[in-house]
Amino acid sequence: MADVNVATNLLEDSIRKSKILVVGAGGIGCELLKNLVLSGFNDILVIDLDTIDVSNLNRQFLFQKEHVGKSKAVIARESALGFNPNVTIVAKHDSVMNSEYNVTFFKQFTVVMNALDNRAARSHVNRMCLAANVPLIESGTAGYLGQVTAIKKGFSECYDCNPKAGQKTFPGCTIRNTPSEPIHCIVWAKHLFNQLFGEADPDEDVSPDTADPEAAGDAGSVALLNQASEAGNVTRVSTRAWAQQSEYDPSKLFGKFFCDDIKYLLSMDKLWTKRTPPIPLSWDNLPDESSDQQGGLIKDQKVWSPAECVQALVSSIKILYQRFKELKGEESFLIWDKDDEASMDFVTACSNLRSHVFSIPKKSRFDVKAMAGNIIPAIATTNAVIAGLIVFEAFKILEGKWEECRHVYLNSKPNALNKVIAPSSLDSANPKCYVCSPHPEVTVLLNVSQMTVQSFEDKVLRGALHMISPDVMVDDGKGTVLISSEEGETTENMTKVLSDFNISDGTRLRCEDFHQEYDLNITIIHRENLEENREFSVIADPSQLQPKAAVESSGPQPSTSSSMPASSTKATESVEIDDDLDIIFQKGDENEENQKEPPIRKRSISGQADIGSASKKLRLSENDIIEL
Amino acid sequence: MVAKEEVTISEAEAALYDRQIRLWGLEAQKRLRAARVLLIGLGGLGAEIAKNLTLSGIKSLTLLDDRVAVANSANFLVPIENVGKNVVEASLERVQRLNPMVEILTDTENITAKNEDFFGGFDVVCATRLPVEESIRINDICRKHSIPFYSGDVFGFGGFFFVDLLEHEYSEEVTVPAATCKDGCKPKKNDPSETKTVKHVLNYIPLQAAFEADPSSQLNKRSWQRIKSHFITMKSLLMFRSQMKRDPEAANRQSDIAKLCEIRDHILHEMKLDNQMVDSGIFETVFGELSPAAAVVGGVLAQEIIKAVSHKDAPIRNHFFFNGATDFSGVVEAIGF
Numbered sequence: 026m027a028d029v030n031v032a033t034n035l036l037e038d039s040i041r042k043s044k045i046l047v048v049g050a051g052g053i054g055c056e057l058l059k060n061l062v063l064s065g066f067n068d069i070l071v072i073d074l075d076t077i078d079v080s081n082l083n084r085q086f087l088f089q090k091e092h093v094g095k096s097k098a099v100i101a102r103e104s105a106l107g108f109n110p111n112v113t114i115v116a117k118h119d120s121v122m123n124s125e126y127n128v129t130f131f132k133q134f135t136v137v138m139n140a141l142d143n144r145a146a147r148s149h150v151n152r153m154c155l156a157a158n159v160p161l162i163e164s165g166t167a168g169y170l171g172q173v174t175a176i177k178k179g180f181s182e183c184y185d186c187n188p189k190a191g192q193k194t195f196p197g198c199t200i201r202n203t204p205s206e207p208i209h210c211i212v213w214a215k216h217l218f219n220q221l222f223g224e225a226d227p228d229e230d231v232s233p234d235t236a237d238p239e240a241a242g243d244a245g246s247v248a249l250l251n252q253a254s255e256a257g258n259v260t261r262v263s264t265r266a267w268a269q270q271s272e273y274d275p276s277k278l279f280g281k282f283f284c285d286d287i288k289y290l291l292s293m294d295k296l297w298t299k300r301t302p303p304i305p306l307s308w309d310n311l312p313d314e315s316s317d318q319q320g321g322l323i324k325d326q327k328v329w330s331p332a333e334c335v336q337a338l339v340s341s342i343k344i345l346y347q348r349f350k351e352l353k354g355e356e357s358f359l360i361w362d363k364d365d366e367a368s369m370d371f372v373t374a375c376s377n378l379r380s381h382v383f384s385i386p387k388k389s390r391f392d393v394k395a396m397a398g399n400i401i402p403a404i405a406t407t408n409a410v411i412a413g414l415i416v417f418e419a420f421k422i423l424e425g426k427w428e429e430c431r432h433v434y435l436n437s438k439p440n441a442l443n444k445v446i447a448p449s450s451l452d453s454a455n456p457k458c459y460v461c462s463p464h465p466e467v468t469v470l471l472n473v474s475q476m477t478v479q480s481f482e483d484k485v486l487r488g489a490l491h492m493i494s495p496d497v498m499v500d501d502g503k504g505t506v507l508i509s510s511e512e513g514e515t516t517e518n519m520t521k522v523l524s525d526f527n528i529s530d531g532t533r534l535r536c537e538d539f540h541q542e543y544d545l546n547i548t549i550i551h552r553e554n555l556e557e558n559r560e561f562s563v564i565a566d567p568s569q570l571q572p573k574a575a576v577e578s579s580g581p582q583p584s585t586s587s588s589m590p591a592s593s594t595k596a597t598e599s600v601e602i603d604d605d606l607d608i609i610f611q612k613g614d615e616n617e618e619n620q621k622e623p624p625i626r627k628r629s630i631s632g633q634a635d636i637g638s639a640s641k642k643l644r645l646s647e648n649d650i651i652e653l
Numbered sequence: 654m655v656a657k658e659e660v661t662i663s664e665a666e667a668a669l670y671d672r673q674i675r676l677w678g679l680e681a682q683k684r685l686r687a688a689r690v691l692l693i694g695l696g697g698l699g700a701e702i703a704k705n706l707t708l709s710g711i712k713s714l715t716l717l718d719d720r721v722a723v724a725n726s727a728n729f730l731v732p733i734e735n736v737g738k739n740v741v742e743a744s745l746e747r748v749q750r751l752n753p754m755v756e757i758l759t760d761t762e763n764i765t766a767k768n769e770d771f772f773g774g775f776d777v778v779c780a781t782r783l784p785v786e787e788s789i790r791i792n793d794i795c796r797k798h799s800i801p802f803y804s805g806d807v808f809g810f811g812g813f814f815f816v817d818l819l820e821h822e823y824s825e826e827v828t829v830p831a832a833t834c835k836d837g838c839k840p841k842k843n844d845p846s847e848t849k850t851v852k853h854v855l856n857y858i859p860l861q862a863a864f865e866a867d868p869s870s871q872l873n874k875r876s877w878q879r880i881k882s883h884f885i886t887m888k889s890l891l892m893f894r895s896q897m898k899r900d901p902e903a904a905n906r907q908s909d910i911a912k913l914c915e916i917r918d919h920i921l922h923e924m925k926l927d928n929q930m931v932d933s934g935i936f937e938t939v940f941g942e943l944s945p946a947a948a949v950v951g952g953v954l955a956q957e958i959i960k961a962v963s964h965k966d967a968p969i970r971n972h973f974f975f976n977g978a979t980d981f982s983g984v985v986e987a988i989g990f
């Protein structure tokens with residue numbers, strides 16, 4: 026039931042002839058497909074990797090209960106065809122980052138529309154559109170807030186032109202030794218899950234950290250350490266092996282993590298001179314204080330007593346251990362999932378038991394889920410408005426009116442100009458952008474004698490720089506190949522450290538991502554140690570680098586407004602992201618009206634004031650990710 | 654107003670509404686669960702409002718429209734095979750599928766046949782596609798029964814809505830710096846700031862007063878500059894609808910634009926304003942109901958209803974305008990106060 030005769034003839038014609046790629050069939054994607062079909066677009070490809078969950082149904086209106094578990098892209102296509110059976114919609118249940126979606130694939134579209142929920146995919150599609158020279162409309166929502174912007178190579182800023190906000194990190198010793206907030210215990214509980222059932226990561230140790238600088242020189246703890254090592258208590262590698270010996274006996278696990286390890290921490294008495302010392306729990310004598318003031322709440326909003334935590338711990342360990350034993354073939358570990366009952370019960374129970382031990386307020390399963398799963402709440406109305414605004418940007422692009430394109434914000438209340446929907450002019454591209462400038466460059470600070478090639482590829486190139494299939498050559502005049510995207514060509518390099526390839530302070534690396542058609546020069550700066558135990562730090566604008574001496578004397582890092590966030594640390598954790606998240610850019614309230622109206626307290630009363638941090642141009646991405 | 658009886662949220666509802674409960678809280682969700690909404694007019698804008706409110710989990714939604722479903726409409730709730738049937742009946746199945754937990758009721762009578770008693774059974778009344786005189790009649794009835802009233806329309810690339818919440822109390826969470834201790838010590842550097850709930854009251858005026866107001870003299874110069882084009886356009890379109898007993902049609906594009914200009918000139922003359930003030934080009938983009946415009950206006954309007962029902966956060970007072978053809982902004986203005 027397309028309503029096309031309301032637009033101008035010229036626009037109608039270009040709508041009919043256009044071919045649109047919709048990346049994501051979640052909250053924004055569903056609304057967008059409806060708007061596109063109803064506006065007369067008749068050639069659409071929608072791609073989404075995800076399947077439908079019951080918590081999607083309050084806003085992803087193309088899906089109903091009977092669709093839970095099915096492909097979002099496939100069902101979205103079926104439902105959208107109900108609005109007009111005569112349009113062509115192709116559905117791909119797939120990741121847009123797969124290699125078949127190459128630059129040639131992107132070139133077939135008139136406009137690409139992102140309706141995504143994560144930074145890596147946004148960054149990737151941004152590069153593909155730049156390489157294919159196809160206009161991209163980027164969007165995101167978080168709660169009542171949303172935004173839309175248009176990206177055209179050479180005309181406006183790209184998704185990566187502005188460094189994104191740094192991510193929250195917690196030092197390893199806070200997590201392992203001295204938690205003081207619920208989130209510290211939740212992070213610890215997720216690490217414990219991985220130590221017992223998940224992908225083993227030595228950076229996610231849950232035992233007491235004897236190297237805690239605060240406890241240095243503590244003779245008592247050293248003595249106890251030896252004793253503990255004999256008992257097999259604090260040996261790094263064997264948490265899982267140790268658990269397997271007892272077939273994951275819940276009382277033994279409980280005894281270690283909530284009693285023995287806590288006693289050990291207490292022996293590091295320097296830690297407790299200014300802190301409330303933890304109180305070990307006893308399996309046989311668990312407090313079961315029932316709070317009566319929890320009436321009227323939904324089940325998940327009630328806070329468990331320690332006794333209730335242990336009940337949940339026992340039953341969840343049983344289920345998880347059973348699943349773990351049944352793993353076959355290539356699957357060798359479980360993956361934590363906020364939507365899995367047993368996984369959530371385990372983390373809720375363990376985090377609250379630890380909170381109890383450390384006299385930290387306990388949290389309900391509902392709240393633990395939000396923090397552990399990094400849920401950014403999404404609602405139907407915000408998605409509907411944003412999806413409408415995307416189509417208006419598309420109209421302007423189709424008419425070739427790029428100068429009329431806007432970066433549009435949806436605010437939760439009127440801004441100083443009385444605008445709930447506030448457009449501002451597109452910014453021009455950052456000439457030093459590490460993605461869209463003519464000769465992209467970044468500087469990476471790391472320790473060349475500690476960083477392995479494998480870590481460099483996984484954490485720096487793929488993790489922080491969002492590459493898909495990097496090739497890396499050392500710029501040493503000999504053309505030494507460090508990393509090859511060809512299977513097996515550089516496997517033997519992976520366990521070596523960078524200094525094994527004569528990479529030292531000042532060495533340049535030429536990186537190429539064939540799939541993204543993206544070249545990047547990396548300058549390595551050697552640092553013995555980085556602030557906050559970070560493994561590396563990526564800096565987009567080298568002029569922001571401070572003199573080496575200043576940095577090494579534990580001076581502040583270059584500010585995040587000019588540097589990339591250090592996206593990986595010694596204890597790294599990327600929390601899985603809920604859909605629809607995002608958001609993107611934050612700026613002051615400059616808009617086109619400033620030309621007609623006197624400038625009104627620019628920035629002081631920003632329309633985006635309630636996005637949170639009041640700092641400059643942050644991209645508050647989905648990656649409000651808790652990174653540890 | 655919403656009944657005071659205790660509403661409970663089942664576990665199934667908690668799972669379905671998980672994300673929005675995280676955003677607006679359980680108390681707001683319970684208030685939504687008790688709200689009975691009357692939606693008059695099921696065009697493109699009505700369909701968006703119906704979708705958004707049904708998804709949000711209100712108690713019941715009554716759809717009222719005596720027109721038939723037409724092809725090429727922005728109402729996405731009508732399956733193509735239902736074209737020609739009454740639009741409310743044609744849309745029922747798809748609305749109900751959006752959320753089986755909401756009671757969807759239909760009414761195919763003409764709104765003018767509805768007397769005062771009819772409206773008493775609702776907690777919110779939202780009108781679209783109505784002549785302004787009829788909206789004023791309903792608004793007056795709603796006032797007698799203390800029922801919040803909304804009226805809005807989408808014309809082509811843009812749209813607007815009016816709100817009358819009578820005397821509306823709402824609460825708002827504000828962040829305050831963490832309290833200092835009694836002995837005056839400073840809060841710790843990283844102390845999270847506290848949120849506290851503050852209550853406010855807003856007063857509204859009836860549609861008739863707002864429609865007859867002269868914002869060019871009432872508003873400050875800057876505010877008037879910002880909304881003058883929106884306001885004159887809205888008024889021209891509503892008066893066109895009343896005089897012509899229909900909306901502008903693409904089939905009569907040139908003559909309808911001429912008629913709109915004539916109405917606009919009359920309005921400007923009455924307000925003693927410069928004839929050149931609103932460019933006639935704006936009327937080029939008022940035909941039909943563009944789906945993305947309905948999505949934008951319907952999204953903001955439905956969120957306002959959710960806000961009002963839950964008595965949480967400051968509602969818009971008392972006009973919202975959006976234009977997707979010229980300035981792409983969504984502006985709020987208090988007109989007639």
Ligand SMILES: [Zn+2]
Pocket residue numbers: 182183184185186187454455458459460461462
């Ligand atoms: Zn860029």
